[in-house]
Amino acid sequence: MKYFYLETFGCQMNVVDSEQISALMRGIGYEPVTAPELADLVLLNTCSVRDKAERKVYGHLGRFKPIKDKRPELIIGVGGCVAQQEGQRMLDTVSYLDLVFGTHNIHRLPEMVQQVEQTRQRASETDFLDRETRLNLFPERSVSESVTRFVTIMQGCDNFCSYCIVPHVRGREISRSSAEILGEIETLVAAGVREVTLLGQNVNSYGCKTDHEMSFPHLLREVDSIAGLKRLRFATSHPKDITTELIDCFGQLNSLCPQIHLPVQSGSDRILGLMNRGYDVADYLDKVRRLKAVCPQIRLTTDIIVGFPGETEEDFQETLTLVEQVRYADAFTFLYSPRVETAAASMTDHASARQKQQRFDRLLKLQQQISGEIWQADANRVMPVLVEGTSKQGDGQLFGRTVWNRIVNFNGPQELVGRIVPVTIVKVLRNSHLGDYQENL
Numbered sequence: 001m002k003y004f005y006l007e008t009f010g011c012q013m014n015v016v017d018s019e020q021i022s023a024l025m026r027g028i029g030y031e032p033v034t035a036p037e038l039a040d041l042v043l044l045n046t047c048s049v050r051d052k053a054e055r056k057v058y059g060h061l062g063r064f065k066p067i068k069d070k071r072p073e074l075i076i077g078v079g080g081c082v083a084q085q086e087g088q089r090m091l092d093t094v095s096y097l098d099l100v101f102g103t104h105n106i107h108r109l110p111e112m113v114q115q116v117e118q119t120r121q122r123a124s125e126t127d128f129l130d131r132e133t134r135l136n137l138f139p140e141r142s143v144s145e146s147v148t149r150f151v152t153i154m155q156g157c158d159n160f161c162s163y164c165i166v167p168h169v170r171g172r173e174i175s176r177s178s179a180e181i182l183g184e185i186e187t188l189v190a191a192g193v194r195e196v197t198l199l200g201q202n203v204n205s206y207g208c209k210t211d212h213e214m215s216f217p218h219l220l221r222e223v224d225s226i227a228g229l230k231r232l233r234f235a236t237s238h239p240k241d242i243t244t245e246l247i248d249c250f251g252q253l254n255s256l257c258p259q260i261h262l263p264v265q266s267g268s269d270r271i272l273g274l275m276n277r278g279y280d281v282a283d284y285l286d287k288v289r290r291l292k293a294v295c296p297q298i299r300l301t302t303d304i305i306v307g308f309p310g311e312t313e314e315d316f317q318e319t320l321t322l323v324e325q326v327r328y329a330d331a332f333t334f335l336y337s338p339r340v341e342t343a344a345a346s347m348t349d350h351a352s353a354r355q356k357q358q359r360f361d362r363l364l365k366l367q368q369q370i371s372g373e374i375w376q377a378d379a380n381r382v383m384p385v386l387v388e389g390t391s392k393q394g395d396g397q398l399f400g401r402t403v404w405n406r407i408v409n410f411n412g413p414q415e416l417v418g419r420i421v422p423v424t425i426v427k428v429l430r431n432s433h434l435g436d437y438q439e440n441l
C-alpha cells in the first residue's frame with residue numbers, strides 16, 4: 001500500500017479540487033494519511049490570492065525537506081494557483097520538489113505521479129486548456145456520507161478586477177452544463193445530501209457566455225425543485241451581476257437560505273472605479289435594499305480590501321459609512337497585497353504601511369461590533385439546525401448550521417445527523433453558537 005498526504009490552502013474552489021485530487025490518487029492505489037512523515041507522496045494545493053498565502057507555500061514546503069533528506073524516494077508535488085503562476089520556476093528554486101501541476105492540469109496528476117515513480121524525472125505541467133476540453137473535465141465526484149456538499153457550476157473569471165490574480169491563474173470563465181449540474185445534485189440528494197452550495201468565482205454570470213444555457217436564477221429554480229434538497233446556497237456573487245430575477249429568488253424559493261456573500265471591496269466610488277468593479281456605491285446599496293425588501297431576514301457577508309493604491313482617509317471613511325449602512329453579519333477584511341500581472345500592481349500609492357494597518361484595525365473593530373450585535377440577536381431563540389455530524393470540539397457534541405450558515409454545537413443523539421431539528425441558542429461565541437436540543441420541542 002502507498003500513502004499520500006494532501007494539504008489545502010485558500011478558497012472553496014481549492015477544497016473541491018482537493019477532493020478530486022484525493023479521488024484520483026486513490027484511483028492509482030494511494031490511501032490518505034494525516035501526517036507527511038507517513039506518506040510516500042506529499043501534495044500541496046496552493047493559493048496565491050494574497051502575498052501572505054503565497055509565502056506560506058514556500059514555508060510549508062520547507063517542512064518537507066528533512067523528510068525528503070531521510071527518504072529521498074518521497075515524491076513532493078505542488079498544485080493550485082501558486083503552481084499555475086510559478087510553473088517551472090518552482091522546480092528551479094525548490095531543489096527537492098518533484099512535481100508542479102497547474103489549475104487546469106489536475107486530471108494529469110495520476111500520470112505525472114506514475115512517471116516520477118518510474119523515471120524519477122521531475123515534471124511541470126501548467127498549460128491552460130481550451131474550453132471544450134475543460135467542459136469535459138468538471139469533476140464528477142464520488143458520493144460520500146456528508147450532509148452538505150459544494151457543487152461547482154462554473155470556473156474561471158473574466159472580470160479582471162485590477163487587484164486580482166484569479167483570472168490570471170484560473171483562466172477564462174466557463175459554465176458547466178445545467179443538465180450535468182442537476183444530475184449531480186439529484187445523485188447527491190439520493191445519497192443523503194440535504195444541502196448544496198453552488199460554487200464558482202462569479203456564479204451570477206453563470207450561462208451568460210454559453211449559447212442555449214439557462215441563467216443563474218433559472219438554474220436556482222431548477223435546483224430548488226429537486227425533491228429532498230432542503231437547503232441551497234451559492235458563492236461567490238459579483239454585485240454588478242445581481243439581477244432583479246435573482247433578487248426575487250430570495251422571496252420565492254423555499255430551499256434558498258436567507259444569506260448572501262456579496263463582496264463590496266470598498267465604499268468609495270473612486271476606488272471602486274480604480275478596482276474595475278463595474279458598480280458604484282449607489283448601485284450596490286440599491287441591490288442590498290432590494291434584497292432586504294424581498295427577504296427581510298437576509299444576512300449579508302462581504303469582502304473588503306483596505307489600503308488599495310491611492311486610498312485616502314476620505315475613501316476609507318466612505319467604506320466605514322457603507323459598513324454601518326449595510327450592517328454585514330460578517331466581513332472578511334484584507335490589507336491590499338500587490339499581485340504580479342495585475343493592473344493595480346503598477347498603480348502609485350501614498351499611504352504608509354502604518355496608516356493602512358490603522359485603517360484595517362479601525363474597520364475590524366467596527367465590524368466586530370456589528371457582527372457581535374447581529375449574532376447576539378440569536379440568543380435564546382429556537383432555530384432550525386441542519387445537523388452535519390460530530391463536532392470538531394472533540395467532546396462528543398454534534399454540530400450543524402443555521403440558515404445563516406452559523407455553526408451550532410450541541411448535545412444530541414447521532415441519529416439526528418442529516419435532519420433539520422430545532423435547537424435553542426444558549427450562548428453566542430465569536431464564531432459559533434452553543435445550542436440546546438430538547439427532543440420534545
Ligand code: 5AD
Pocket residue numbers: 049050163164165263265303304305334335336337338339
Ligand atoms: N489584495 C488583498 N485582497 C485581495 N483579494 C483579492 N485579491 C486581493 C489582493 N491583491 C480579496 C478580495 C476578494 C477575496 C477573495 O480576496 O476581497 O474578494
Ligand code: SF4
Pocket residue numbers: 157158159160161164165166167201202238
Ligand atoms: Fe477576482 Fe474580481 Fe474575478 Fe472575483 S470577480 S475572482 S475579485 S477578478
